[in-house]
Amino acid sequence: MPQITLPDGSLRQLPDHATGYDLAASISEGLARNALAVNVNGEVRDLTRALPDGASVSILTWNDPLGKATYWHSSAHLMAEALEVMYPGVKLAIGPAIENGFYYDVDLGEGRSISSNDFPEIEKKMLELAKAKSQYIRREVPKAEAIAYFTEKQDPYKLELLENLEDGQITFYTQGNFTDLCRGPHIPDTGTIKAAKLMNVAGAFWRGDEKNKQLTRLYGITFPKAKELAEYLERLEEAKRRDHRKLGKELKLFAFSERVGAGLPLWLPKGTALRERLEQFLRKAQIKAGYLPVVTPHIGAKELYVTSGHYEKYGADSFQPIRTPNPGEEFFLKPMNCPHHCEIYKTEPRSYRDLPVRYAEFGTVYRYEQSGELHGLTRVRGFTQDDAHIFCRPDQVKEEFKKVIDLVQYVLKALDFQDYTAQISLRDPDNKTKYIGSDENWALAEAAIQEAAAEKQLTTVTEYGEAAFYGPKLDFMVRDAIGRRWQLGTIQVDYNLPERFELEYTAADNSKQRPVMIHRAPFGSLERFVAVLIEHCGGNFPLWLTPEQFIVLPISDKYVEYAHEVKARLEAEDLRGTIDGRDERIGRKIRDGEMAKTPYLLVVGEKEAQDGIVSVRKHGEGDLGSMPIADFIKSVQSQLL
RNA sequence: GCCGUUUUAGCUCAGUGGUAGAGCACUUCCUUGGUAAGGAAGAGGUCAUGGGUUCAAAUCCCAUAAAUGGCUCCA
Numbered sequence: 001m002p003q004i005t006l007p008d009g010s011l012r013q014l015p016d017h018a019t020g021y022d023l024a025a026s027i028s029e030g031l032a033r034n035a036l037a038v039n040v041n042g043e044v045r046d047l048t049r050a051l052p053d054g055a056s057v058s059i060l061t062w063n064d065p066l067g068k069a070t071y072w073h074s075s076a077h078l079m080a081e082a083l084e085v086m087y088p089g090v091k092l093a094i095g096p097a098i099e100n101g102f103y104y105d106v107d108l109g110e111g112r113s114i115s116s117n118d119f120p121e122i123e124k125k126m127l128e129l130a131k132a133k134s135q136y137i138r139r140e141v142p143k144a145e146a147i148a149y150f151t152e153k154q155d156p157y158k159l160e161l162l163e164n165l166e167d168g169q170i171t172f173y174t175q176g177n178f179t180d181l182c183r184g185p186h187i188p189d190t191g192t193i194k195a196a197k198l199m200n201v202a203g204a205f206w207r208g209d210e211k212n213k214q215l216t217r218l219y220g221i222t223f224p225k226a227k228e229l230a231e232y233l234e235r236l237e238e239a240k241r242r243d244h245r246k247l248g249k250e251l252k253l254f255a256f257s258e259r260v261g262a263g264l265p266l267w268l269p270k271g272t273a274l275r276e277r278l279e280q281f282l283r284k285a286q287i288k289a290g291y292l293p294v295v296t297p298h299i300g301a302k303e304l305y306v307t308s309g310h311y312e313k314y315g316a317d318s319f320q321p322i323r324t325p326n327p328g329e330e331f332f333l334k335p336m337n338c339p340h341h342c343e344i345y346k347t348e349p350r351s352y353r354d355l356p357v358r359y360a361e362f363g364t365v366y367r368y369e370q371s372g373e374l375h376g377l378t379r380v381r382g383f384t385q386d387d388a389h390i391f392c393r394p395d396q397v398k399e400e401f402k403k404v405i406d407l408v409q410y411v412l413k414a415l416d417f418q419d420y421t422a423q424i425s426l427r428d429p430d431n432k433t434k435y436i437g438s439d440e441n442w443a444l445a446e447a448a449i450q451e452a453a454a455e456k457q458l459t460t461v462t463e464y465g466e467a468a469f470y471g472p473k474l475d476f477m478v479r480d481a482i483g484r485r486w487q488l489g490t491i492q493v494d495y496n497l498p499e500r501f502e503l504e505y506t507a508a509d510n511s512k513q514r515p516v517m518i519h520r521a522p523f524g525s526l527e528r529f530v531a532v533l534i535e536h537c538g539g540n541f542p543l544w545l546t547p548e549q550f551i552v553l554p555i556s557d558k559y560v561e562y563a564h565e566v567k568a569r570l571e572a573e574d575l576r577g578t579i580d581g582r583d584e585r586i587g588r589k590i591r592d593g594e595m596a597k598t599p600y601l602l603v604v605g606e607k608e609a610q611d612g613i614v615s616v617r618k619h620g621e622g623d624l625g626s627m628p629i630a631d632f633i634k635s636v637q638s639q640l641l
Numbered sequence: 642g643c644c645g646u647u648u649u650a651g652c653u654c655a656g657u658g659g660u661a662g663a664g665c666a667c668u669u670c671c672u673u674g675g676u677a678a679g680g681a682a683g684a685g686g687u688c689a690u691g692g693g694u695u696c697a698a699a700u701c702c703c704a705u706a707a708a709u710g711g712c713u714c715c716a
Binding site for chain 2: 200216262308310317370470555557585590
C-alpha cells in the first residue's frame with residue numbers, strides 16, 4: 001500500500017501499483033480528465049507509471065508549465081508521425097518542447113523541402129492522427145535492440161544519440177504507427193490535442209554546431225482547445241503591432257540607412273528626445289547614488305585592447321583598426337568603456353579610504369556583430385551603454401551590489417516594468433579552471449551576490465556555469481506587458497581587468513591590494529532599452545518620457561494666434577508640444593494626433609479663445625471637455641510626480 | 642557567418658517576359674471648419690546594385706548589398 005504526499009502536505013494511501021492516473025482519479029474525476037503527467041519527487045513522469053511509496057506527488061495539467069511542456073513534447077511526436085506519413089524516409093533528429101510550443105529537427109533528404117505552404121496539410125494530418133486517441137506507450141529497450149531498430153530505419157541522428165546512452169536507460173515511446181527514441185515523459189494519449197498550428201520553418205544545425213549538417217527545423221504549437229490557439233495567434237498579432245521596428249518608423253523615432261551602414265541606427269528628433277530624457281533620468285539618479293560622470297574618447301590605441309585582452313579575443317572578428325600617417329600606429333573603435341575607465345582609475349594613487357569610486361558614462365561603443373545577428377534596435381553595431389564601473393574593496397562588493405540593485409529597481413519601476421526576476425550566474429562548480437581569479441575571491445563575490453539578492457528580496461534563479469570567465473553576474477529578467485521576457489539590467493563582477501591593468505589601492509596596513517571592478521548597466525544600452533520600452537508600452541510612452549506631450553489644434557487659422565498663447569503657457573511650465581496649424585479640418589488633425597499616440601490634444605476655437613480655456617482630448621480616453629489652461633497644467637503635472 | 646524568404650514612389654503594397662500602378666504622404670488651388678480621413682489638380686520610380694539569358698526582363702538565371710524568420714554568436 002504505497003503512501004504518497006500531495007502538494008498541500010496531506011497524505012494519501014493508494015492500492016499497490018497505483019499509477020498517477022489512479023491518484024488523479026481518487027482526487028476527482030475532473031482532475032483525472034485533465035491530468036497530463038505527474039510530478040514525482042521533482043521528476044516529471046507518465047501518468048501510467050506506478051507511483052513509488054513515500055513519494056511527493058503533484059498532478060500536472062495544462063495549467064502547469066511542466067504539464068504544457070509534456071503536452072508539447074508529445075505534440076512534437078505527433079508532428080513527427082504526420083511527417084513520416086507525408087514525407088516517407090524523413091530522418092528525425094530531435095524534437096523538444098520550447099517556451100511556446102515545440103519543434104522537430106528533421107532531415108527531409110536531398111531535393112525535398114517544406115515551406116509554409118505545406119503547413120495546412122501537415123496540421124490537418126496531425127489533427128487526423130490525434131483524433132485516433134493513440135496512447136503514448138513507454139517501453140524500456142536494450143541498447144542493442146535500439147541500435148538494431150534505428151539501423152533498420154536508417155536514421156543516423158538517432159544512432160548518434162544512442163552512442164551516448166547507456167544500456168538500461170533507453171526508452172522508446174510509441175503512439176499509433178510512430179516509434180521514437182525518447183526519455184519521455186508523455187501525455188496519456190493524443191486525444192487532448194485539438195488544435196495544431198505550424199508556426200515557422202527554419203534551418204538549424206545538427207547539435208547546434210555550424211560545422212554540422214543543416215536540418216530543417218519545424219516549429220509548431222498545439223492546444224487542447226481551438227479557442228486557445230486563436231487567443232495565442234491574437235497575442236502574436238499584438239506583438240507584431242507593437243514591434244519596435246514598425247512603431248519606430250511610424251512614430252518617427254529612428255531610422256536606418258543602407259548608405260550609412262547596417263546596424264547603425266539614426267536617431268530622429270523624436271527618438272532623440274525620448275532617449276535624452278531617459279539619459280537625464282538615469283544621470284540624475286546616478287549622481288544621487290554617488291556616481292561620478294566621466295567622458296572618454298570613441299577610439300583607443302591598440303595597446304589598450306592588448307592590455308585588456310580584447311584584442312586577442314575579438315580583434316580579428318571586429319571592426320579593423322584605424323590607421324594614421326604614422327606607420328604601425330593603430331586605433332580601435334571602442335567596443336566597451338571599461339579599459340578607458342581603468343585608465344581613469346590609474347590617474348592617481350588610491351587609498352582604501354577612497355573606495356568605492358564609481359565612474360559613469362553614456363559611452364557609445366562599436367561591435368562588429370555578424371550580419372545575421374542584426375535586429376532592429378536590439379542588436380546593432382553602434383550603441384550607447386549606460387555604463388558605469390565601480391572600483392571597490394572585496395569587502396564592499398555586497399554593499400555595492402545592493403546599491404546597484406536599488407538603482408535598477410528604481411529604473412524598472414519608473415518605466416512600469418512590474419514583473420521581473422533576477423538570474424544569478426555563477427561558476428560551474430565542476431569546472432573551475434576555466435575561470436580567472438582566486439577561489440577565495442570567487443567564493444566571496446558569489447556569496448555577496450546571493451546575499452545581496454536575498455536581502456533585497458529578489459526572486460532569483462541561479463544558473464551554474466553561466467558566469468563570464470572573469471566573474472559572476474546578476475541579470476534582471478523582465479516580463480513585458482504582453483508576457484515576453486527580456487534581459488535588462490545587468491551587474492557583473494570582474495576580476496580580470498583589475499589584474500590586467502594592475503589596478504591597486506593601498507590598504508590600511510600599507511600593503512598594495514587589488515580592487516574589484518563591478519560593471520553595471522541598468523538599461524543595458526539605450527538602443528535596446530528603447531526597443532523594449534516601445535514594445536512594452538506599445539508606443540504609448542509614460543507622460544514624463546514621451547517626446548511630445550501635447551499638440552494644440554486650432555479649429556481654423558483664426559485661432560492659431562491663441563494656440564501659440566496656449567503653447568507658450570504650457571512651455572513655461574516645462575511641458576512640451578507643438579501646434580498643428582495646417583489648413584485641415586479638426587477631425588483630420590485629431591485623427592493624425594491620435595495616430596501619433598500624442599497623450600493630449602488641445603482643441604482651441606472661438607469659445608476657448610474667448611474664455612482662455614482649452615478643450616482637452618486624452619489619448620485612449622477621448623474628449624474630456626474644456627477647462628482653464630491652469631487646470632489642465634495642474635492635472636498634467638499631478639501625473640508627472 | 643550559415644539556411645530560407647524578401648527588396649517596385651517618402652510609407653503600405655499590387656503588378657509575373659511585351660518599355661510601371663493604387664491608397665496614404667507631398668505641392669498648388671478651393672474650402673474657415675468643433676472631436677478619428679473635406680474636395681480638385683499636380684508632381685514624384687535606372688522596379689536594391691552589377692552581370693547574364695532573350696527580339697524583348699520589374700518579371701527568368703547568377704553574384705553582391707540590405708531587410709527579414711531561424712541557427713550559430715553576443716566582450
